[in-house]
Amino acid sequence: MKTITHTMLLSCLFILAACNSDQTQSPSDDRLSALLDQPWNKITEEAESSTVNFYMWGGDEGINTYIDEWVTPKLKQQYNITLKRIPLDTPEILQKLNNEKRADQEEGSVDIVWINGENFKKAKENGLLAGSFTEKLPNFNPYYDTDSDALQTDFGTSVEGMEAPWGKVQFVFHYNQTKVDSPPESFKELKAWIHEHPGRFTYPNPQSFTGNAFVRHLLYKHASEPADIYNQPLDKEQIAPAAEGTWNYLSDIKPDLWREGNHYPNSLTELDRLYSEGEVWITMGYNEARAESLIEDGVFPDSTRSFVMKPGSIGNTHFLSIPYNSTNMAGAMTAINFMLSPEAQLEKLQPSPWGENTPIQLDQLDPEQREAFKNVKRGESVLPQEKLETSFLPESDAAYVDWIKEQWFNEIAQN
Amino acid sequence: MKSLKTKPYLILLAPGLLFLVLPFYAWVAGVGESFGFEDSPTLAYYSDLFHSERFLASLGFSLRTSLVATILADTIGFLITRWCYASLTTYAHRLTVWLPMLFPHFVWGYVVILIVSETGVAAQLLEQWGWISSEAFPVLTRDQHGIGIILTYVWKEVPFVILMLYPVYATMSNELKDVVATVGGGRFQQFKTVEWPNILPTLFETSLIIFSFTLTAYEVPALLGTTFPEMVSVLSYQWFYSSDWDERHLAFAAMALFSMIILFVTLIGYLFLNKRRWLMTKGQS
Structure with missing residues (x-):
C-alpha cells in the first residue's frame, strides 16, 4: 500500500512539474x-x-x-x-x-x-x-x-x-420616490439622510462587485481630486488620507445602517430584496438602466427613480x-x-x-x-444621457478592488 | 474477456477506480498547492493562515457552528428515533420524517430564510396574532451567532440521523433489556448496557459525516451567514476566486487543514471504538 501511495504522489508531482513549461512562442x-x-x-x-x-x-x-x-x-x-x-x-x-x-x-x-x-x-x-x-x-x-x-x-x-x-455601464443609486422626497446630491447629504432615517440604508458587502464599487466612490470623494485615484496605480501611502476619510465615513454611518451595520447584504440580490420589501429605501447598481426590467417584473415599485451624487458616478x-x-x-x-x-x-x-x-x-x-x-x-427610471455623461468617472486600477476588500474587512467589518 | 464472465464484479472496477482516482488526484494536487509545490515546497501559506486573525476567527466560528449543529441534530434525531421507531414502520410516517432530505441544502436555506427572517412568514404571523410588535422579531438568519446556519443544518440532518439510527433500533432485541431488568437494572441501566453500545458506532459515523459536511460546505453559510465572523468555506471561496491568484494557495491550505482535522477526528474515533469493541469481546466493558 505504501509503495502505491508513493508512486501516485510521485506521478502527481511529475504532472505538476510538467505543467511548469515556459511561456515563449x-x-x-x-x-x-x-x-x-x-x-x-x-x-x-x-x-x-x-x-x-x-x-x-x-x-x-x-x-x-x-x-x-x-x-x-x-x-x-x-x-x-x-x-x-x-x-x-x-x-x-x-x-x-x-x-x-x-x-x-x-x-x-x-x-x-x-x-x-x-x-x-x-x-x-x-x-x-x-x-x-x-x-x-x-x-x-x-x-x-x-x-x-x-x-x-x-x-x-x-x-x-x-x-x-x-x-x-455606469453606477447609479435607485430610490423609491414615494418614500424619499428628494434624493441626496452628495455623499455629505447622503450621510445626513442616513442619520435622519436609521435602518433605511445599507450597501452590499464590498467582497461583492457592487459593494466594492460603492466604496470606490467614497475613495474618489475623499481624495483631493477623483483623478488622484483613477489616474494612479495603487499606492497605499499616497492614498492614506483619502482612505482614512473613507473608513471614517463608513464607521460614522455604520450604527444607522440597516441592522446597525452588523450584517451587510452578501450580494446585490440581497439588497434588492430588502429594497423591494421596503426594508431599505435606497438600492444601487452598476448599470444605469437596470431598474427598468426590475420594475417591469414587479420586483421594484413603479415609483423607482435613479440618482447620482457628487463627485460623480463611476462607469466602465x-x-x-x-x-x-x-x-x-x-x-x-x-x-x-x-x-x-x-x-x-x-x-x-x-x-x-x-x-x-x-x-x-x-x-x-x-x-x-x-x-x-x-x-x-x-425609460423613466434612467437618467438623461447628459446627466450620465457629465457625472462620468473612469474606473481605477484593478488593484484597488482587492485592497478595498481587505481593508474594509479590517476597518469596518471586524470592528 | 473470459474473466469478465466468471468475475462480473471486474466490470465495476473501471468506474470504481475512476471515482477513486479522480478525487484522490484532486486531493493530492490540492494539498500540493497548499505547500506551493509549483515553485518550491514551503510552509509559508500555513504560517500565513495562523497569523491571519480573520482566518483564526472564522476557524473558531466554523468549528463551533459545526459542532453545535452536529450535537443538536444527533440529540433530536436520537430522541425522535427512540420514541417513535415503532410508528416509523408505516411508510407515511417515514416519508414525513424524511421529507427534508428531498431538498438540496441551498433550497432548504431559502426555506429557512422565508420562514424565520425578520420579514418572514413566522414574523408576519406572530405580528398578525398580536404576539409581537413589528421589528421585535429576533434576528435569526444572517446573524453573528450562526443561528440561521445551525437551524438549517439541524433541520436538514435530523432526518438523516433518523435514517441511520432507525435500522439499529428496528433490529435491537428487547430481550436483552428484559435480562437487565431481571437482574435489577433500572431504565438507565437498560439504556447504558443495551442501547448505547448498539447505537454508538452508528451515531459516531453519522456525527462524523454531518460534522465534516457542515464544516466544509459552502452554500448554506454563503446564504445564511453574516459579514463577520464568516465560515472558513466562505473565506476559502473568496480566496480561491480572488483576483490575486496567490491567495489561492491560502484557500488550498485552509481546506487541506480541514481534511487533516477530519482525518484526525476519524482516526481518534475509530481507535476509541475499536478499543471498546476489543474490551467488550473480553467481557470487561
Whole structure:
C-alpha cells in the first residue's frame, strides 16, 4: 500500500512539474499573427460555416435574449456563422483557460470571452488571451473614440488592442420616490439622510462587485481630486488620507445602517430584496438602466427613480476578447466585429430586451444613425444621457478592488 | 474477456477506480498547492493562515457552528428515533420524517430564510396574532451567532440521523433489556448496557459525516451567514476566486487543514471504538 501511495504522489508531482513549461512562442501566437496578415474579407471567408463558442456570464435573461434572438440569427444570416452561447461565470471561464494553459492545451473550446476589469488583468498577466486584434476590426476605428481613456485602459490595465469594447455601464443609486422626497446630491447629504432615517440604508458587502464599487466612490470623494485615484496605480501611502476619510465615513454611518451595520447584504440580490420589501429605501447598481426590467417584473415599485451624487458616478467599459487557444479566431473576430457595429449596438440600447449603453462615439456616426441612437427611449427610471455623461468617472486600477476588500474587512467589518 | 464472465464484479472496477482516482488526484494536487509545490515546497501559506486573525476567527466560528449543529441534530434525531421507531414502520410516517432530505441544502436555506427572517412568514404571523410588535422579531438568519446556519443544518440532518439510527433500533432485541431488568437494572441501566453500545458506532459515523459536511460546505453559510465572523468555506471561496491568484494557495491550505482535522477526528474515533469493541469481546466493558 505504501509503495502505491508513493508512486501516485510521485506521478502527481511529475504532472505538476510538467505543467511548469515556459511561456515563449506558442502555436497560438502564430495562429493570430497569420490571421492578422490577411485582408479582412479573407478572414470572414475563413469564418464561414464555422461555429463560434461564446463564453459569457449568463445571469441576465435580457442579455441572453439579445444574444440568442438577435445576434445569433443575424450572424447566421450575414456571415453563416453559428454562434453558441455558453453561460458561465467569468472567473470560472478564466479558471478553465488557466487550467488549459497549465496543461499546455493549445486547442481550447472558448472562442470569445466577455471580460473586463480584474478578470482582464488576470487573463492578460497569465497569458490567457490571443493578443492584439482590435485594429483589424473594420468597425473599430471608424466608430469608436479609440484614444479615449475609457477604451485605452480597463480598470487601469492597458488594453493594447487585446479586447474590443462592447458596452458601457455606469453606477447609479435607485430610490423609491414615494418614500424619499428628494434624493441626496452628495455623499455629505447622503450621510445626513442616513442619520435622519436609521435602518433605511445599507450597501452590499464590498467582497461583492457592487459593494466594492460603492466604496470606490467614497475613495474618489475623499481624495483631493477623483483623478488622484483613477489616474494612479495603487499606492497605499499616497492614498492614506483619502482612505482614512473613507473608513471614517463608513464607521460614522455604520450604527444607522440597516441592522446597525452588523450584517451587510452578501450580494446585490440581497439588497434588492430588502429594497423591494421596503426594508431599505435606497438600492444601487452598476448599470444605469437596470431598474427598468426590475420594475417591469414587479420586483421594484413603479415609483423607482435613479440618482447620482457628487463627485460623480463611476462607469466602465466591458469588452470582448479572444483566448490564446481559440481554434476559430477568424470566426471570433468576425463575430466581435459584428457585435461592435452600429446596427448591433443600436439594438442593444433598446430597453427591451437588454437596454445597455453603447461605447460607440455618436458624433462619428452618420446623421441618420446618430438620430436613431438619440431617439431610443430608455425609460423613466434612467437618467438623461447628459446627466450620465457629465457625472462620468473612469474606473481605477484593478488593484484597488482587492485592497478595498481587505481593508474594509479590517476597518469596518471586524470592528 | 473470459474473466469478465466468471468475475462480473471486474466490470465495476473501471468506474470504481475512476471515482477513486479522480478525487484522490484532486486531493493530492490540492494539498500540493497548499505547500506551493509549483515553485518550491514551503510552509509559508500555513504560517500565513495562523497569523491571519480573520482566518483564526472564522476557524473558531466554523468549528463551533459545526459542532453545535452536529450535537443538536444527533440529540433530536436520537430522541425522535427512540420514541417513535415503532410508528416509523408505516411508510407515511417515514416519508414525513424524511421529507427534508428531498431538498438540496441551498433550497432548504431559502426555506429557512422565508420562514424565520425578520420579514418572514413566522414574523408576519406572530405580528398578525398580536404576539409581537413589528421589528421585535429576533434576528435569526444572517446573524453573528450562526443561528440561521445551525437551524438549517439541524433541520436538514435530523432526518438523516433518523435514517441511520432507525435500522439499529428496528433490529435491537428487547430481550436483552428484559435480562437487565431481571437482574435489577433500572431504565438507565437498560439504556447504558443495551442501547448505547448498539447505537454508538452508528451515531459516531453519522456525527462524523454531518460534522465534516457542515464544516466544509459552502452554500448554506454563503446564504445564511453574516459579514463577520464568516465560515472558513466562505473565506476559502473568496480566496480561491480572488483576483490575486496567490491567495489561492491560502484557500488550498485552509481546506487541506480541514481534511487533516477530519482525518484526525476519524482516526481518534475509530481507535476509541475499536478499543471498546476489543474490551467488550473480553467481557470487561
